[in-house]
Amino acid sequence: MAGNREFLNRRLHSLLGVIPIGLFLVQHLVVNHFATGGPESFNKAAGFMGNLPFRIILETVIIYLPILFHAIYGLYIAFTAKNNAGNYGFFRNWMFLLQRVSGVITLIFIAWHVWQTRVAAAFGTEVNFDMMANILSSPFMFIFYIIGVISTIFHFANGLWSFFVSWGITVSPRSQVISTYFTIGVFVVLSIVAIRTLLAFA
Numbered sequence: 001m002a003g004n005r006e007f008l009n010r011r012l013h014s015l016l017g018v019i020p021i022g023l024f025l026v027q028h029l030v031v032n033h034f035a036t037g038g039p040e041s042f043n044k045a046a047g048f049m050g051n052l053p054f055r056i057i058l059e060t061v062i063i064y065l066p067i068l069f070h071a072i073y074g075l076y077i078a079f080t081a082k083n084n085a086g087n088y089g090f091f092r093n094w095m096f097l098l099q100r101v102s103g104v105i106t107l108i109f110i111a112w113h114v115w116q117t118r119v120a121a122a123f124g125t126e127v128n129f130d131m132m133a134n135i136l137s138s139p140f141m142f143i144f145y146i147i148g149v150i151s152t153i154f155h156f157a158n159g160l161w162s163f164f165v166s167w168g169i170t171v172s173p174r175s176q177v178i179s180t181y182f183t184i185g186v187f188v189v190l191s192i193v194a195i196r197t198l199l200a201f202a
Contacts, residue, residue, distance in 0.1 A: 013073045014166050016066040017159045024063055025156055029193050035200040039129035042200075046127060067110065074103045095158050102155040109148025132201045142202055149194045157187035 034045040052058065078100040116135055121127045136142045161183045164170040170179045 014163050016070045018163050020062045032197045042129045102151045105151040106155045136201045153190045157183045
C-alpha cells in the first residue's frame with residue numbers, strides 16, 4: 001500500500017513539474033522577454049497577464065498549489081535519495097545529483113522572487129519594468145537571479161527527461177539519447193531567453 005502511494009506521489013510530482021509548472025515557466029520567460037523591447041513593451045505584456053480574469057484563483061490552483069506539492073515532495077526525494085555520482089560518475093548519475101541540488105536552489109530562488117514581486121504587489125507595489133530594474137541594479141541580486149534562473153531552467157529541462165522516461169514516452173536507449181539532446185536544447189534556448197531578459201532589465 002505504501003509502495004503504491006509513493007509510486008503515485010512520484011508520478012504526480014513528475015507530472016506537475018511539466019504540467020502546469022513547466023508550462024508556466026516557459027510562459028513566464030516569454031512574457032519577461034518582452035523587456036528586450038524596452039519598458040513599454042514589458043509593461044504592456046505584464047499588464048495583460050496581471051489583468052487576467054480570476055487571476056488570483058488561477059495563480060493559486062495552477063501555480064502555487066502545484067509548486068507547493070512539487071517542492072515539498074521534491075525535498076523529500078532530495079534528502080532521501082542515494083546519489084551514485086561519486087561512485088560511478090556516469091552522466092545520468094550526475095544529472096540525478098544535479099537535479100536534486102538545482103531543486104533546492106530553485107526553491108530558494110522562487111520563494112525570494114515571489115516575495116520581491118507578488119508579495120510586494122499585494123502591498124500596493126506595481127510590478128513593472130522599473131521594479132525589476134531596481135532589483136537587478138544590485139550586482140549581488142543580478143548574480144543571484146542569474147544563478148536562480150539558470151538553476152530553475154536546468155531543473156525543468158532535466159526533469160523533462162525524467163518525465164519522458166517515467167511516463168513511458170522514451171523507453172528504448174535510442175529514444176532516451178534523443179531525449180537527452182532535446183532537453184539540452186530546451187535548456188540552452190530557455191537560458192538564452194532568460195539571460196537576454198536579465199541583461200535588458202540591468
